[in-house]
Amino acid sequence: MAAVRLDVNLFNAKDxxxxxxxxxxxxxxxxxxxxxxxxxxxxxxxxxxxASKVGCSFCSPSGALVNDASSFSDYVDILSEGGEDKEEGDDKKKKKKNIYNVYVYLKSKKTTTGLSDEAKETLKKELNLKLSDKPELLKTSLDQLTSSFNKADWVAEASEDATNPADMSEKEWNIVIRNNSLTSASRLVFSNLGRASDGSKKLKFRRIERAPYSAFVLKPRKFQPHEISDSEVKIEQQFHIPRFVVADDSYVDTFETKSSVATAMARSSFSSIEAEASIEGGAFGFSAAVSAGFSSSESNALSKQSTAESSTMNITYNFPRVVLHLDEYSLELSDECSQDLIRVKDVNSLIAFHHKYGHFFATRVELGGRLFSSEKFSTLGTSSESEATKQMKISASASFSSRFVSGSASYSQENGQSAQDSDARRSMQSSISWQAQGGDTLLCNKQVTLFPPAWCPTVAPFQNWRVIKQEDVIPLGDFIGRIPGYEDIPDKFNKLAEITRRKETVSFRLGLDAWQRADKNKPEYLSLHHAWRIRQEVTQLYTKELAKDPFTTMKAIQSGHWTNYQIPYSIQELYDSGHPGLAFEDNSNDTVYDIEVETLMNQAPALHYGVRYHIFNRKSGLWLRAILINQNGKEITLLAAGPKHEATLFEFRDQEREGPLRNGDKCCLLVYGPDGKQKGIIALSLRGQNSGEGVDDAKSIGALPYSVPNEGRIRFTVLEMVDQADVPT
Known part of the structure; x- marks a missing residue:
């Protein structure tokens, strides 16, 4: 045996x-x-x-395929036989030096560059639409309006360099991963605004970005011979190629964001679900694992961004190419991240770790190109999200198809609407502008209306792929815990955060939604009210029912206990103790309530949907509670206030929403009885479904299960946060 050199040559079947x-x-x-x-x-x-050539067959210099089962000595003879005369001398010299040529057959990749010549010729021909027996028609003339719109100017061009993900090599996938920092988590960035009067840092949330350090590296995975090779090549190999699914169906997505953080996430390619969850806590917002990644000043700054004066409508025109699945089976921790993880011993080192490697990680990433645009909801001239969505889609379509946006797309919006409204919509539609992510972003220098059609084909080359959607977001610590050997990390992070756990008070009012008020311009709040009202209204209800049953009425009079038949003991006891009932009032001072919550890492306290609380009125020193009375076998729930040992639980709901409540959020207050069972949503429970069935003018608040017939009695509310300094005592 001797040392040899193999010279690898690629035979290109294309030319x-x-x-x-x-x-x-x-x-x-x-x-x-x-x-x-x-x-x-x-x-x-x-x-x-x-990776792209490992499965290609060997061949002769002229392209004749040679099976892998052939001996190398036979292959050398084949090369000698097929070699040209002018190369014969060089081959002999190489053999003496033990240098051998090896030829690999490289298949040509088919690229779609547009219509075939045959198809183009067919389209040039006019269709024969003449009738064989043409009827005689009255002759008239009509001067047709002509359009200066040239359809050809707005058709997206075909790409000359389309990429097939299945043909990409390990090196090419590495370029995609490095270009997009796909093995790095995302982090929230704040700016320092100096110090407040109390000496604490003043920070402001700025943006979301990829962390500068990669927390993970891609694991190699096995490929079967049939996945990478010609049929006669039988070899199993491992390559650093991510698991992917080809997804090249373009689509339009519109959604509303109501906070600075959610809007920033939308701009950073996170899906609408993840953007909303960022504030609501489902993905990372206020969960224990990730909240530990923020300092107290940062968490407070983040909390302040959870509300916004105006909503934002976002629209994305997506041109995906491939979807990557970056789960715990595809990734492992980088050496640097693994070493830094060992150094996490306290809260400060945990915060530093998150700042270096990020706060959350998306396990499903869509690559390709997208056009993004956003408008303040207040500038759209619309009153609902559905109207704004429709309007932005019209604008997006117009920017792709016509330069006469204000003259054509706006026209359909003007019918039946005020001139002022149509002018506002026309202005918005004519000025919509796109921000490009992926593709050739230098095309933004072109005229805005010319930009989309020219930009589309530049998304095809893999070098131009960028992240256009991120989904299935997981806190970084939780994701690390899924990797074998690091299962203890989430618990470790949580224990460090637990050290900072403390109790805080959240104060609020519950206002009646405007459409249910007696006067829309006068706010009505859930208020404590003297028990005379609830006693009087319950008495009216029982007396009304007694009047329907003469036998029971006579029995009550004869027994001398008429009052007991009119007023339940629990209501009379409430009245005698001086404890109040509840009603919605527009001029009461007893409208502010407290709830005690727990916080981590000095985060601003917040109420959460789906969590049960006891509610306290600081001014009266009493707790809200549910009272159950029975009227002819029917249970009725009423609300009142009393000592702490009588307090019952309440819960904020808004359909399936989760996470913290924001100032101005619409919600329903769910009531639980002394038995711990759910009684329904706060409502005018003494009123009947129909007029005359209950106490028609009753104002006392109780609870009713949700149903369509009960909607008229259920009270729908809006949360109004109150600063601690403004809480009456």
């Missing part, structure tokens, strides 16, 4: 050209005992064949 790509020196190589399959393995081990 029959040969190009030398690698020279691979090998020690102790016995030409007589090796097969081409052995040569292939040696070339792979020594970097002579990358």
């Amino acid at each position: 029959d050209t040969v190009k030398r790509t690698n020279c691979v020196p090998l020690k102790d190589f016995d030409i007589s005992s090796k097969k081409l399959s052995d040569v292939r393995s040696l070339l792979i081990e020594n970097g002579g064949l990358d």
Whole structure:
């Protein structure tokens, strides 16, 4: 055996050209005992064949395929027979020096560049629409309006460099991963505004970005021979290629965001669900694991961004190419991240770790290109999200199809609407502008209306792929905990955060939604009210029912206990103790309530949907509670206030929403009885479904289960936060 050198040459089937790509020196190589399959393995081990070529067949200099089962000595003879005369001398010199050529057959990749010549010729021909027996018609003339719109100017061009993800090599996938920092988590960035009067840092949330350090590296995965090779090549290999699904259906997505953080997430390609969850806590917003990644000043700054004066409508025109699944089976921790993880010993080192590696990680990433635009809801001239969505879609379509936006797309919006409204919509539609992510973003220098059609084909090359959607977001600590060997990390992070746990008070009012008020311009709040009202209204209800049953009425009079039949004991006891009932009032001072919550890492306290609370009125020193009375076998729930041991639980709901409540959020207050069972939503429970069935003018608040017939009695509310300094005592 002797040292040899194998020169790898690529035979390009597209143009029959040969190009030398690698020279691979090998020690102790016995030409007589090796097969081409052995040569292939040696070339792979020594970097002579990358992922895109590892499954390509060997061939002769003229492109004739040679099976891997052939011996290498036979292959050398084939090369000698097929070599040209002018190369014969060079081959003899190489053999003396133990240098051998190896030819690899590179299949041509088919690229779609537009319509075929045959199809173009067919389209040039006019269709024969003449009738064989043409009827005689009255002749008239009509001057047709002509349009200066040229359809050809607005058709997206075909790409000359389309990429097929299945044909991409390990090196090409590495370029995609590095270009998009896909192994890095995302982090929230704040700016320092100096210090407040109390000496604490003043920070402001700025943006969301990829962390500068990669927390993960891609694991190699096995490929079966049929996945990477020609049919006659049988070799199993591992490559650093992510798991992907080709997804190339373009789509339009519109959604509303109501906070600075959610809008920033939308701009950073997070899906509408993740953007909303960022504030509501479902993804990372206020969960224990991730909240530990923020300092107290940062968490307070983040909390302040959870409300916004105006909503934002976002629209994305997406041109995806491929979806990557970056789960715990595809990734492992980088060496640097693993070492830094060992150094996390306290809260400060945990915060530093998050700042270096990010706060949350998206396990589903869509790559391609997208056009993004956003408008303040207040500038759209619309009153609902559905109207704004429709309007932005019209604007997006117009920017792709016509330069006469204000004259054509706006026209359909003007009918039946005021001139002022239509002018506002027309202005918005004519000025919509796109921000490009992916593709050739330098095309933004072109005229805005010309930009989309020219930009579309530039998304095709893999070098231009960018992240256009991120979903399935997980706190970084939780994701690390899914990787074998690091299962203790989430618990470790949570324990460090637990050290900072403390109790805080949240104060609020519950206002009646405007459409249910007696006067829309006068706010009405859930208020404590003297028990005379609830006693009087319950008495009216019981007396009314007694009047329907003369036998029971006579029995009550004869027994001398008429009052007991009129007023339940629990209501009379409430009245005698001086404890109040509840009603919605527009002029009461007893409208502010407290709830005690727990916080971590000095975060601003917040109420959460779906969590049960006891509610306290600081001014009266009493707790809200539910009272159950029975009227002819029917249970009625009423609300009142009393001592702490009588307090019952309440819960904020808004359909399936989760996470913290924001100032101005619409919600329903769910009531639980002394038995711990859910009684329904706060409502005018003494009123009947129909007039005359209950106390028609009753104002006392109780609870009713939700149903369509009960909607008229259920009270729908709006949360109004109150600063601690403004809470009456």
